[in-house]
Amino acid sequence: MRLDKLLAHSGFGTRKDVKKIIRSGLVEVNGIIIKNDDFKVDENNDEIIVDDFIVEYNKDIYLMMNKPKGYVCANHDRIHETVFDLIPEYNHCNLFCVGRLDIDTTGLLLITNDGAFSHSITKPKKKIMKLYEAIVDGKIKSSDYEYFKKGVIIDDGYKCLPANLELIEEKTDYSIIRIEISEGKFHQIKKMVNAIGLNVLELKRLKIKDLELDSSLELGDYRLLDESEVKNLLHCTPSGQ
Numbered sequence: 001m002r003l004d005k006l007l008a009h010s011g012f013g014t015r016k017d018v019k020k021i022i023r024s025g026l027v028e029v030n031g032i033i034i035k036n037d038d039f040k041v042d043e044n045n046d047e048i049i050v051d052d053f054i055v056e057y058n059k060d061i062y063l064m065m066n067k068p069k070g071y072v073c074a075n076h077d078r079i080h081e082t083v084f085d086l087i088p089e090y091n092h093c094n095l096f097c098v099g100r101l102d103i104d105t106t107g108l109l110l111i112t113n114d115g116a117f118s119h120s121i122t123k124p125k126k127k128i129m130k131l132y133e134a135i136v137d138g139k140i141k142s143s144d145y146e147y148f149k150k151g152v153i154i155d156d157g158y159k160c161l162p163a164n165l166e167l168i169e170e171k172t173d174y175s176i177i178r179i180e181i182s183e184g185k186f187h188q189i190k191k192m193v194n195a196i197g198l199n200v201l202e203l204k205r206l207k208i209k210d211l212e213l214d215s216s217l218e219l220g221d222y223r224l225l226d227e228s229e230v231k232n233l234l235h236c237t238p239s240g241q
């Protein structure tokens with residue numbers, strides 16, 4: 001395939017735009033700067049870099065990020081930085097977030113350009129389990145465990161699906177808990193915690209189905225998922241069933 005055609009198809013501009021980019025010496029194919037736009041590339045095997053951006057032609061991309069606080073899960077935002085500001089080398093790949101984490105939530109976030117993949121994880125019918133760890137401003141009562149199992153009431157009467165509540169650590173004025181839910185309502189964890197008379201101070205997502213947040217990722221770091229991780233998530237049956 002011609003280099004200019006591949007770049008135009010990959011979101012680097014019109015054929016005219018990409019010809020200019022190529023002629024200005026910004027494009028490397030397998031480590032060599034290429035200045036002729038009709039240069040033939042192997043779109044499946046050649047490594048093509050444009051001004052430090054990796055070209056992922058027609059490729060499905062699956063990223064895991066350890067989302068930091070202060071970034072929103074949106075493609076554009078007039079006020080806040082978005083998680084896509086943390087991955088500029090992918091900014092021509094039409095990526096989007098698989099579900100959302102609040103601006104002040106950290107942890108496991110999936111980012112992709114594969115709509116079917118995203119749908120298979122976020123579709124309510126799939127009941128994919130998501131595990132969160134929260135620091136809350138008080139103590140868990142013994143009745144709270146049963147209440148979570150039965151279905152916490154939030155949002156003027158909505159009864160959540162059964163959820164697991166686990167106490168990790170209890171201090172005098174705060175507790176660390178884990179909550180596992182199989183749906184993804186707006187601010188769901190915060191609302192469930194409010195329903196037992198407490199507030200979430202810190203929230204982090206640890207796991208989606210069997211996929212755990214990679215402990216080597218610092219806040220703001222990300223990595224590509226490997227094939228088996230993608231396969232596992234794609235063939236999602238509700239966890240625990």
Ligand code: URA
Nearest residue numbers: 102105187188189190
């Ligand atoms: N529940 C919340 O309240 N916030 C999140 O970011 C995710 C789940």
